[in-house]
Amino acid sequence: xxxxxxxxxxxxxxxxxGDLRSLGFDVRVAVDAADAERLVAEAPGDQRVALVDARFxxxxxxLRLGLTDPRFSLAALPGAxxxxxxxxxxxxRALARENSTGGGTAVAVDSLPxxxxxxxxxDGAEVYRPELGSLVAAVPADPQARNEARQAVADVDDEAxxxxxxxxxxxxxxxxxxxxxxxxxxxxxxxxxxxxxxxxTTASLLTALIAAAGAATGTRGGFxxxxxxxxxxxxxxxxxxxxxxYSLQYSTLGAWxxxxxxxxxxxxxxxxxxxxxxxGGDDVWALALGxxxxxxxxxxxxxxxNEANHDATANTSPTAALSDKLDSVGWTVxxxxxxxxxxxxxxxxxxxxxxxxxxxxxxYVLLVGCAFAATYTTAGRVxxxxxxxxxxxxxxxxxLADLADNGPLASLVARATRARLGAPLLVAAAGTAVLAVSxxxxxxxxxxxxxxxxxxxAGQALYRPLKGSLDWLVPPLFxxxxxxxxxxxxxxxxxxxxxxxAFGLVAAVAYHHYDTVYRIRGNAGAPPAWLVRVVxxxxxxxxxxxxxxxxxSASQFTVALTVMAVAVALVVVAESIRxxxxxxxxxxxxxxxxx
Numbered sequence: 001x002x003x004x005x006x007x008x009x010x011x012x013x014x015x016x017x018g019d020l021r022s023l024g025f026d027v028r029v030a031v032d033a034a035d036a037e038r039l040v041a042e043a044p045g046d047q048r049v050a051l052v053d054a055r056f057x058x059x060x061x062x063l064r065l066g067l068t069d070p071r072f073s074l075a076a077l078p079g080a081x082x083x084x085x086x087x088x089x090x091x092x093r094a095l096a097r098e099n100s101t102g103g104g105t106a107v108a109v110d111s112l113p114x115x116x117x118x119x120x121x122x123d124g125a126e127v128y129r130p131e132l133g134s135l136v137a138a139v140p141a142d143p144q145a146r147n148e149a150r151q152a153v154a155d156v157d158d159e160a161x162x163x164x165x166x167x168x169x170x171x172x173x174x175x176x177x178x179x180x181x182x183x184x185x186x187x188x189x190x191x192x193x194x195x196x197x198x199x200x201t202t203a204s205l206l207t208a209l210i211a212a213a214g215a216a217t218g219t220r221g222g223f224x225x226x227x228x229x230x231x232x233x234x235x236x237x238x239x240x241x242x243x244x245x246y247s248l249q250y251s252t253l254g255a256w257x258x259x260x261x262x263x264x265x266x267x268x269x270x271x272x273x274x275x276x277x278x279x280g281g282d283d284v285w286a287l288a289l290g291x292x293x294x295x296x297x298x299x300x301x302x303x304x305x306n307e308a309n310h311d312a313t314a315n316t317s318p319t320a321a322l323s324d325k326l327d328s329v330g331w332t333v334x335x336x337x338x339x340x341x342x343x344x345x346x347x348x349x350x351x352x353x354x355x356x357x358x359x360x361x362x363x364y365v366l367l368v369g370c371a372f373a374a375t376y377t378t379a380g381r382v383x384x385x386x387x388x389x390x391x392x393x394x395x396x397x398x399x400l401a402d403l404a405d406n407g408p409l410a411s412l413v414a415r416a417t418r419a420r421l422g423a424p425l426l427v428a429a430a431g432t433a434v435l436a437v438s439x440x441x442x443x444x445x446x447x448x449x450x451x452x453x454x455x456x457x458a459g460q461a462l463y464r465p466l467k468g469s470l471d472w473l474v475p476p477l478f479x480x481x482x483x484x485x486x487x488x489x490x491x492x493x494x495x496x497x498x499x500x501x502a503f504g505l506v507a508a509v510a511y512h513h514y515d516t517v518y519r520i521r522g523n524a525g526a527p528p529a530w531l532v533r534v535v536x537x538x539x540x541x542x543x544x545x546x547x548x549x550x551x552x553s554a555s556q557f558t559v560a561l562t563v564m565a566v567a568v569a570l571v572v573v574a575e576s577i578r579x580x581x582x583x584x585x586x587x588x589x590x591x592x593x594x595x
Contacts, residue, residue: 001026002048004067005039007112010054011146019060020052023068029054033099033112040092049091050082051113057149058137059158061165065130066137069248072128074120079139081113081120081127094119111139135161163188166246173334174344179238186235187242197244201257204236208265212272215354218279226272227355233265234347256580259518260511262343267292267507269350270363274500277359285499286491287363289506293483294367296510298374300403300476303517305381307399308392308472341373385469397465402516402526403475404466406458407537414459424461428474431457432481435542439488447489447546454481455539479513482538486545490561493554501558504565509541512572519579531575535568 004025006017020027030036036051043049050067056079066077073087083091094116120127136153140146166187167180190200211229214222240258244250274288338345349369353362421427431454438450461474483506490502512535516527526532536544541564548560 003043004050004052005030005036006052006054007036008054016056037095037099046085048084053079053111053113053139055139059135061158061162062132062135062137071250074125075128076117077137079111079113081117090125166242172342172344173338174348183235183238184242187239187246190243191247197240197249198254198257200236200240200243204233205261208233212268215272216275218276224355227351230351253581273359282360284360284363289487289503291363291366294370297476297480300479301378304403304472304475308396340377341369392467397467399520400466401462404478405538406462407540408533409455410459410539413456414463421460424466424474425470427457428461428477432477435481445550448550451543451546455543458539478538482542485542489549493557495554498558501561505561508565508569515576534571
C-alpha cells in the first residue's frame, strides 16, 4: 500500500486524512520534519510515498491527479509531493537537505512538501505538476483563507470535473459530439465495477473482429450488423482511454494494447469487407490493400513530421502562424479536424457505407477521402517545413533514421560506396522512382534491378543525419515504396490468393513499423538491431519480393508471400509482446492524437 505522511500542525475538522485513505494511502502523521524523514525511510521501498501538508484544502480529484498518476516518478501540487520507487532516492535526498538547513523546526511555519519541491527543482529533478483547472489545491495560511478555500471547493463539482477531464481535450467532431457525451458515463460505470482499461480495450477488439466477421458473410444483414458493431467497437475504444484518465489506470501493457489495437481492428475490418465482397463475386482485395497502405503511409507522415519537429529550435513559420489564426475562429477548427478524416469520422463513414452500399463503393469512398486528407495534411506540413527556420536536433535525426527502417543490405551498400549522391530526400525519391518505373516496365527482371537501385539509394539517403527541412518525408517514402511493390507484384501475379497473401505481408510489416513508432514516442529507442536484421529492413524485403516474383510461378509466388507474412508476423509480434509487457516498457498514451 502507498504511504502518505502528514506534516505540520493538524487542523480540527480537516478531511485530508480520510481523503488520502480513499485514494488508497496508508496515512502516517509526522510530529516534525525529522520524524517525516524517518517515516519516509521506513515506508516500503517498492511503493509510492507522499508528503502532504496537514493544512491542505482541496478537491479529492486534485489529490488524485497529483499523487496517484503512475506515469511520473515525481509529482507535486500545492502542499503535497509524491515519489514512486524510482524517484524515492531523489525525494529522500531533497528532504534530508531541507531538514539539515531548516533544523527540523520549520514544519509548523511553512509547508515542508512545498520546500521539498523547491529543493527538487534546484536539483534539476523533473517534477510533474498536473493541470488542475477549476479544482482547488491550497495550503491556507490563516482561518479566513481556509474558509475561502473550503467555499471554493464547495462551489466546484469534483465529480463533474473528473468526468470532463476523462475526455481528450482535442478530438474529432464525431467523437466529441456523438460519442464522448455518453461514453464518459460508460467509463465511470466501468470504473465503479472494477473494470480496467485493458479489459475494455480487449472488448473493443473483439467487437471489431466480430464486425469484420459479419462483413465477411457477404450478406446485407451481415453488412448492417458489421456497421453497427464497428460503431460499438469505436464507443468502447473511446471508453478505454476515458476510463484510464478517469481512474488514472495507466500501464505499459495498456500502452501497447492502445497503440496497436486500433490499427488491428481497422485493417481486420478491411479484410472482412474484402472477404464479403469475394463471396458476392467481386474481388476488391487490391482496394483493401490500397486502403491499408494509404492509411499506414498517412500515419507515418504524421509520426515523421512530429518527431522531426518535436524538440526543434526556432520552430516557427508564417504557415504555422496562419494555422493558429484559423484555429482562433471556432467553426474552422472543426472543419479542419473533419477534413483530415480522423478515426471517428473515418469509422463512422465506413460503418454507414458498409450498411447501405457495397464493399467496392465503401473502399472507393475511403480511398478518395483518405487521399484528399493525406494531400491536405502533407501539403500543409511541407509548407511549414519550407517556411520555418527550425534547427533539428540529433535526437530528431536519429528518430527519423530509426523510422526509415534501413536493413543490413542498405547499411552494407552505404559502407561500400564512397561516392555520395546528394541530399537524402532527393536520393530516396530517385531510388523510389527507379523502382516504380521498373515495376511497370513489363520486363521480368527489371523490378529486381530497380529494387537493387532502391537499396543503394536507401543506404545513400541515410549517410548523413536527416536534418534537412523535408527529410522527414524519407520514412513515408520508403513505406510507400515497399508496400507499393508488394501490391503491384501481387496484382501482376493475377492468381487467386496473391492479393490476400500480399495483404497479410503488408499488415505484418506495418505492425513492425507502428511498433517502432510507439517505442520511439515512449523514449525507449528503436527496436533492437537484431530484429531489423532478421526481418531484412525495408530494402531487403523489397528486393526479396522482386526476386521471388521473377523466379517463381504465380502460384508459387503466392505461397512465398504467405510464408513471408507468417515469418515476419511471428518474429515482430513476439518481440513486440516481450518488450511491451516488460517492466521497462514506457507508458505511451495518445492524448490528442486523432489517428
